[in-house]
Amino acid sequence: MSLKSSIRYISIKLRRDKKNLFLMIFLIICSVVILTTLTFRNNYLKNLQNSIDKSITFRTLVVDPTDDPLSEDEKILGVNHVLEVYQNNYGFYDINVPTYNTENYDGMVELLYGTENILPENVIGKKFSKDDTGVAICPIVFYPWMDGSKEMKNDYLDGNKLLNTTFEVEREVYKFIDGKVVKSDEKYHKTFKIIGLYDNNEVYQDPFNCYISASDMKDLYDSTIQNNPNVLYGKFAVVDDRSNVEYVMKELSNLGFTSQVQSYIDSKLINSLKNTCNFIIIFTICIMIFISLMYIHKKNINDMYQYGVLKSLGYRNKDILKINIFQLLFMSIISFFIGILIFELLFRFAIIFYQKYFIYNSIFVRHFVDAYLITLIIILFIPTIISYLLLNKKINSQSASAMLGNKNDN
Amino acid sequence: MIKKEKNIIFLNNITKNYYLNGKEIKVLKNLCGEFESGKFYAIMGHSGCGKTTLINIIGLLDYINGGDYFINGLNVKNLSENDKAYLRQKYIGFVFQDFYLDDHLKSIENVMLPMMLNKKLNYKEKRALASKLLESLDLKDRDEHFPKNLSGGEKQRVAIARALANNPKIIVADEPTGNLDEENEKKIFEILKDLSKKGKCVIVVSHSNEVKKYADKVFLLDDGILTEA
Ligand SMILES: Nc1ncnc2c1ncn2[C@@H]1O[C@H](COP(=O)(O)OP(=O)(O)OP(=O)(O)O)[C@@H](O)[C@H]1O
Numbered sequence: 001m002s003l004k005s006s007i008r009y010i011s012i013k014l015r016r017d018k019k020n021l022f023l024m025i026f027l028i029i030c031s032v033v034i035l036t037t038l039t040f041r042n043n044y045l046k047n048l049q050n051s052i053d054k055s056i057t058f059r060t061l062v063v064d065p066t067d068d069p070l071s072e073d074e075k076i077l078g079v080n081h082v083l084e085v086y087q088n089n090y091g092f093y094d095i096n097v098p099t100y101n102t103e104n105y106d107g108m109v110e111l112l113y114g115t116e117n118i119l120p121e122n123v124i125g126k127k128f129s130k131d132d133t134g135v136a137i138c139p140i141v142f143y144p145w146m147d148g149s150k151e152m153k154n155d156y157l158d159g160n161k162l163l164n165t166t167f168e169v170e171r172e173v174y175k176f177i178d179g180k181v182v183k184s185d186e187k188y189h190k191t192f193k194i195i196g197l198y199d200n201n202e203v204y205q206d207p208f209n210c211y212i213s214a215s216d217m218k219d220l221y222d223s224t225i226q227n228n229p230n231v232l233y234g235k236f237a238v239v240d241d242r243s244n245v246e247y248v249m250k251e252l253s254n255l256g257f258t259s260q261v262q263s264y265i266d267s268k269l270i271n272s273l274k275n276t277c278n279f280i281i282i283f284t285i286c287i288m289i290f291i292s293l294m295y296i297h298k299k300n301i302n303d304m305y306q307y308g309v310l311k312s313l314g315y316r317n318k319d320i321l322k323i324n325i326f327q328l329l330f331m332s333i334i335s336f337f338i339g340i341l342i343f344e345l346l347f348r349f350a351i352i353f354y355q356k357y358f359i360y361n362s363i364f365v366r367h368f369v370d371a372y373l374i375t376l377i378i379i380l381f382i383p384t385i386i387s388y389l390l391l392n393k394k395i396n397s398q399s400a401s402a403m404l405g406n407k408n409d410n
Numbered sequence: 411m412i413k414k415e416k417n418i419i420f421l422n423n424i425t426k427n428y429y430l431n432g433k434e435i436k437v438l439k440n441l442c443g444e445f446e447s448g449k450f451y452a453i454m455g456h457s458g459c460g461k462t463t464l465i466n467i468i469g470l471l472d473y474i475n476g477g478d479y480f481i482n483g484l485n486v487k488n489l490s491e492n493d494k495a496y497l498r499q500k501y502i503g504f505v506f507q508d509f510y511l512d513d514h515l516k517s518i519e520n521v522m523l524p525m526m527l528n529k530k531l532n533y534k535e536k537r538a539l540a541s542k543l544l545e546s547l548d549l550k551d552r553d554e555h556f557p558k559n560l561s562g563g564e565k566q567r568v569a570i571a572r573a574l575a576n577n578p579k580i581i582v583a584d585e586p587t588g589n590l591d592e593e594n595e596k597k598i599f600e601i602l603k604d605l606s607k608k609g610k611c612v613i614v615v616s617h618s619n620e621v622k623k624y625a626d627k628v629f630l631l632d633d634g635i636l637t638e639a
């Protein structure tokens with residue numbers, strides 16, 4: 001039997017025999033589930049890996065304070081691969097920026113400690129050095145809104161339009177008097193000029209994070225909060241590359257410091273997520289095997305007399321197997337492509353629906369070829385192999401007349 | 411081994427047993443028979459005597475337990491499954507009591523079904539041939555009908571057209587008129603008679619006495635052997 005005639009025959013049967021629809025709908029659902037699960041899983045892991053690779057927090061060490069604060073910086077900086085050391089209360093500062101406090105944004109910005117050594121690599125415009133003052137580097141897609149509890153309602157500020165503009169920060173001043181924190185009547189004001197823009201998604205910072213110089217940060221902090229003289233502050237030590245973190249920690253420990261990485265991965269959460277995804281896929285495969293078995297078994301019983309008729313017309317067992325397997329392959333491929341279509345719609349919908357969430361959290365979502373391949377293999381082979389195994393056994397174990405006799409059985 | 415040329419079918423000491431729950435049922439017992447091209451044979455006998463069994467054996471749809479069966483001089487006993495399938499395709503056209511048409515295929519597609527195995531004809535030629543066959547069986551405007559839209563007599567004629575699709579030398583029919591009224595029965599027998607006149611070996615199992623009017627030879631199957639009535 002030629003390929004062309006079997007394809008013609010199969011396509012006629014598929015179009016007219018509505019019983020095939022059930023299995024196809026089921027296969028479509030399975031492809032969507034598997035594709036979605038794999039894509040979700042891959043994106044999650046990929047984003048996680050990206051954040052580990054790109055976020056400075058995975059190569060920033062929190063060093064506990066020692067009894068000898070004055071010599072700490074020098075000692076830590078002396079360790080190979082350490083780029084920068086600074087007191088940990090200077091790390092970031094949440095502040096109100098009246099310039100951006102409009103009806104669309106709450107105007108809250110988180111300022112980050114910046115020096116030439118730890119600024120993001122790629123900056124549009126200019127960078128600053130640690131002793132410069134009155135300068136800032138802000139996100140290209142800027143969102144001066146820190147209240148995560150409220151729904152983000154507006155578009156991001158276009159950083160390109162903000163370049164070379166200024167903003168003013170405002171903060172109440174607290175003083176440390178007789179061991180107590182007292183709010184004073186003064187207010188702290190300072191103006192910053194945006195001299196550069198960085199891509200916050202690239203370095204896994206939030207869209208409300210602006211870098212200011214180390215000296216401005218110290219001034220801001222010291223003028224508004226003041227260090228508690230009775231408290232020893234720890235240090236942040238920024239390492240040049242994540243691969244050197246372990247080495248630096250060991251060296252620090254040799255020098256008598258205890259340190260830990262600022263951000264760490266919750267491996268329990270990741271494992272449980274991986275396991276859940278694996279479970280969904282294996283569960284889907286099991287259901288698929290079960291449904292395919294039932295469907296194909298029933299189809300074989302129903303159609304057995306037809307196979308007997310085909311044999312009486314001169315078809316070989318091989319031809320009958322071929323027709324059946326081609327038919328299932330056809331159904332699987334069609335289901336797979338419809339599944340892709342539905343998945344694609346869901347995917348687009350999710351991207352549009354969660355767009356702001358994704359940008360806010362520096363999440364990149366994309367397609368993964370291996371997700372498609374794995375889905376295709378599962379959808380293609382399970383029904384086909386089951387069909388082959390069931391039918392091969394059935395038609396080879398009985399004569400054509402016995403197959404014809406099956407008509408009366410159902 | 412070549413048997414007499416005009417005997418397209420030669421049955422020699424055929425035995426056929428069924429085994430059911432460990433019990434042996436002897437259906438055909440050293441059955442002998444010869445069938446020639448160009449003749450119409452009727453096989454009659456009481457229910458359960460083994461007519462279907464015999465016709466299935468002749469049509470290569472069932473195995474024999476003993477004896478030799480020659481088609482066109484070729485002993486089929488030791489042929490492989492594939493060779494038997496090839497013989498069925500080339501030599502034998504089968505007509506069933508229940509028509510056994512594919513409900514999802516139109517008349518013409520049902521007739522083309524056996525032709526799918528034929529790689530020599532292209533699709534257009536197959537279609538034309540099927541159409542001609544249907545026309546020759548008085549089904550000129552029924553090409554595009556599905557079986558559910560055909561009468562019983564028409565269905566059986568489509569089935570006959572399908573049996574003729576590969577131009578076989580032998581037509582075997584197991585109670586082809588069993589589900590038809592008298593008028594359609596006559597029509598079917600006439601068609602089969604006509605085919606025998608055109609050189610085919612036609613073997614028909616029937617309960618109906620009507621068949622005797624058409625048959626060149628009537629066999630009675632009784633106690634596992636064929637006797638001429
Ligand atoms: N697959 C089988 N297994 C066991 N016994 C069988 C089988 N097929 C047929 N028989 C038995 O063999 C005998 C002959 O059956 P067969 O169908 O050939 O009879 P028949 O002459 O065609 O009868 P009818 O006129 O009713 O169609 C019957 O007794 C039947 O019960």
Ligand SMILES: [Mg+2]
Nearest residue numbers: 461462463584
């Ligand atoms: Mg019978």
